[in-house]
Amino acid sequence: MDMIIIYIVMVFLSIISFFQGLFVNKFSNNGIIFGVRVPEEFKNDEDIKKLEKEYKKIYILSILPTIFIINFLLYLYFKVYIFISLILFLIVLTNLPLLIFWKRMLDLKKEKKWDKLGKNIVVVDTSIRKPKNKKELRGIKNRDFLFLIILPIITLVITFLSYDIIPEVFPTHYNGEGIPDSFVVKSSFSGFIYLILLPIIQVLMILLFMVINKFAINGKTDINSGSISEIREQRKIFKKYNSIFLFIIALKIIVLFSFIQLCTIYAWNINIISGVLLSIIFVTLIIFSIVSYKIGQGGKNIKVSNNEKEIYRDDDKYWILGNFYYNKNDPSIFIEKRIGIGWDVNLGNPIGMAIMVAPLLIIFILIIVMAILGI
Amino acid sequence: MKKGRCLNLILKIDFDSETPIYVQIKNQVIEGIAKGEIELGEELPSVRSLAEDIGVNMHTVNKSYNILKEEGYIKIDRRKGAIVSLNLDISTEKFNNEFNENLYFYIAQCINRNISIEEVKKKIDNIYEEFINKENK
Numbered sequence: 001m002d003m004i005i006i007y008i009v010m011v012f013l014s015i016i017s018f019f020q021g022l023f024v025n026k027f028s029n030n031g032i033i034f035g036v037r038v039p040e041e042f043k044n045d046e047d048i049k050k051l052e053k054e055y056k057k058i059y060i061l062s063i064l065p066t067i068f069i070i071n072f073l074l075y076l077y078f079k080v081y082i083f084i085s086l087i088l089f090l091i092v093l094t095n096l097p098l099l100i101f102w103k104r105m106l107d108l109k110k111e112k113k114w115d116k117l118g119k120n121i122v123v124v125d126t127s128i129r130k131p132k133n134k135k136e137l138r139g140i141k142n143r144d145f146l147f148l149i150i151l152p153i154i155t156l157v158i159t160f161l162s163y164d165i166i167p168e169v170f171p172t173h174y175n176g177e178g179i180p181d182s183f184v185v186k187s188s189f190s191g192f193i194y195l196i197l198l199p200i201i202q203v204l205m206i207l208l209f210m211v212i213n214k215f216a217i218n219g220k221t222d223i224n225s226g227s228i229s230e231i232r233e234q235r236k237i238f239k240k241y242n243s244i245f246l247f248i249i250a251l252k253i254i255v256l257f258s259f260i261q262l263c264t265i266y267a268w269n270i271n272i273i274s275g276v277l278l279s280i281i282f283v284t285l286i287i288f289s290i291v292s293y294k295i296g297q298g299g300k301n302i303k304v305s306n307n308e309k310e311i312y313r314d315d316d317k318y319w320i321l322g323n324f325y326y327n328k329n330d331p332s333i334f335i336e337k338r339i340g341i342g343w344d345v346n347l348g349n350p351i352g353m354a355i356m357v358a359p360l361l362i363i364f365i366l367i368i369v370m371a372i373l374g375i
Numbered sequence: 376m377k378k379g380r381c382l383n384l385i386l387k388i389d390f391d392s393e394t395p396i397y398v399q400i401k402n403q404v405i406e407g408i409a410k411g412e413i414e415l416g417e418e419l420p421s422v423r424s425l426a427e428d429i430g431v432n433m434h435t436v437n438k439s440y441n442i443l444k445e446e447g448y449i450k451i452d453r454r455k456g457a458i459v460s461l462n463l464d465i466s467t468e469k470f471n472n473e474f475n476e477n478l479y480f481y482i483a484q485c486i487n488r489n490i491s492i493e494e495v496k497k498k499i500d501n502i503y504e505e506f507i508n509k510e511n512k
Contacts (some may be wrong), residue, residue, distance in 0.1 A: 120390040124428040126413075126420045127383035221429045228385060330430040331423060 006083055010074055011085060016289075021339065022059055025052065027293075028339045029311070030234075030300045031225025033320020033337055034098060034105040039117050039311050040225055045109055051101060060099045066093050081370035082362060095323075098339070102322040118312040123223045128232055132361045139217045143209045148254055152206075153198035155258045159177045159195055159265060166195075166265050174270055204253050209250040215334045216242040219343060222336055224315065227308035231298075238299030245288050252281050286363040288306030297341045320347070382509075384412040384419075390430050396431055400439035405448060407460060410509040419449060419457040445469075 018254070025033050031040060033048060061126050070086050070093075109115050115280045159166075168187070172194050197221030213311070217239045256277045263270045289341040295301055318327045325335050333355070337344045345352035384407040388399050407413045419425070422440060426433040440457050443449045446469070447462040463470075485495055 082474050122429050124386040124387045124388070124392065124425070125383055126386065126428075127430075128424070129420055129424050130418060218424075327430055330427065331433050332427040332430070 003078065006078075006080070007074070010071060012089065014071060016064060017090055017094045018067055021063060021098065022056065024055075024098055024339060027297060028224075029225075029297045029336055030231070032338055034101045035319060036102060036109055037225065037312075037314055037316055038103040038105075039312050040113055042112070042114060045112075047112070051104060051108065055097060055101045058100075062097060062330075063094055071221065072277075079370070079375045081135070081367045084367050084370075086237065088363070091189075092349050095214065098323075106322075108334045115314060115316075118314045121313060123228060123311050123313075125223060125232055126234060128153050128221045128235065129218060139240040140213065141217075142210045142213055145206060145213060145247065145250065148206045148250060149203060149207075149256055151254045152202035155202070156196065156199045159199075159261060160274070167267055170194075170267075171263050193262075197259050202257050205253060205257075206250065208294050209246055213243050213246050216246060218331045219334050220336070221312055222315075224313050225310070227306055227310055229306050229308055230304040233304045234299030234302045236260055236299075238295060238297075241291060241295060242296075248284060249281070252284065256281070271272075292341045298336055301334065319372055380409065381414040386425075386429070388431075391424070396429070397435050397438040397442075400425075400429075400436060401442050403453070404439070404443060404466055407508045408448065415461055417457050417458050417459050421456050483509075 020027055020318075028035070031037055031043070034051070038045075038048065066123050070090055074083055074086055141208070151309065166186055167181050170191075172184050173182035174180050174197050184194050219239075220236050221231065224235070256274065259273045259277060260270065262268065263273060273310070316322070318325055318330075319338055323339050324347055325338070325344060326347045327329055330346055332346050332349060333349050333352045334343045335346055347353050349354060386400065386403045386406070386407075388396055388403075390506070392399065394402075404413070404419065413419070420428070421438070422433055422436045426436045431437070440449065440451075443457075444451060446466040447464065448459065449457045450460040450462065452458050506509070
């Protein structure tokens with residue numbers, strides 16, 4: 001593995017998690033402070049301001065040294081499994097101060113009797129999923145994602161048109177420095193499989209992106225801590241950006257895969273091309289992060305002027321530790337994140353639980369296996 | 376009917392209410408039709424998406440839709456799902472019975488509370504007006 005890439009990723013993740021933790025309330029959904037729902041009119045309460053100030057102080061004093069120690073540990077014990085475990089630690093540790101302040105915010109809410117406010121009324125605007133005006137359907141439709149399938153088809157056509165040019169023995173795997181370390185014979189069966197493998201993966205990825213996009217533009221909208229038309233407008237813009245981001249990322253990854261295939265065919269140097277494309281993907285991710293920060297979770301930073309009544313429903317009881325949604329009655333799998341930007345799963349739904357647990361399980365097994373192998 | 380600004384069907388489900396949730400859904404769809412928030416031939420949200428948005432079991436929404444279907448307010452289209460059909464003749468008798476029964480009971484309460492017939496009529500006029508106005512907005 002290339003050490004420099006791992007170090008860059010580690011530093012990058014450290015910076016991102018540091019700032020995400022520091023500005024945790026800016027990255028939360030409408031009306032959420034430390035994972036607790038607070039009525040809009042008390043958002044700027046003196047005691048909350050005090051709590052926020054104290055949080056920032058404690059956070060900087062405890063997390064900054066922790067991040068340095070984590071980065072230094074990676075430098076001392078450079079192993080991939082240590083890298084993955086340290087990232088997990090990083091995520092858990094940067095969330096610990098939040099946990100303490102979630103508890104304190106809950107106590108403050110009880111003390112101020114804000115927990116008695118609000119009616120237990122759910123408001124649903126049926127036009128959010130099915131706008132009457134078809135022009136209001138936002139973002140990039142799944143049909144448009146299907147157009148991306150042209151790319152794997154072109155790749156496949158090029159592959160077979162230039163079959164004679166492909167070296168008799170071609171590389172199937174590259175190490176971190178971009179030097180091929182595994183080869184296959186073209187005319188063999190596995191050679192044939194390797195030639196069609198990338199286009200097949202491309203098609204599968206397009207399908208995966210379509211599923212994600214379906215949830216991104218048609219997911220559940222929680223109307224709370226805002227007026228109906230305000231939230232409708234904010235979510236419309238948020239969902240539009242989400243699906244545009246998804247489309248651009250999908251396009252770039254598919255193009256990257258096509259280039260890798262072309263490298264195999266024409267024996268190009270894979271380092272230059274993947275380097276260029278990876279840095280483009282990297283830069284777009286940074287741009288997306290900035291735009292996401294600007295519009296806020298669910299588009300909450302978008303100002304919509306109206307004089308409609310604010311809707312407020314205390315839904316704290318569904319959020320374990322203020323961060324994990326657990327509602328057995330709710331058939332939703334994906335829901336808006338409460339803290340942070342994006343989507344989360346409903347742990348009360350078996351599928352949602354599986355989506356949450358499976359990757360963690362795989363990562364743990366990976367860490368153990370790698371630790372045994374000493375990678 | 377004049378084509379004014381787009382009205383949207385908005386449901387407000389009270390989890391602390393004594394009225395069961397499936398009844399609240401059913402009633403508010405009927406009110407929405409009366410207000411013109413959702414019109415003949417328009418689709419209701421799918422059972423799954425409405426259950427997700429409210430955060431209730433899909434059986435609850437299914438129950439509401441089944442009653443609406445039985446009363447003739449909606450019909451289930453294989454492709455589009457539940458659409459407003461207003462084939463209300465099939466439940467006329469049931470409605471008349473319920474209407475008489477409920478009205479009888481309410482008038483009884485009004486008499487006990489000394490609410491005059493004029494007041495009752497005025498109230499009915501106001502509510503009727505409210506629905507009609509909303510439709511023509």
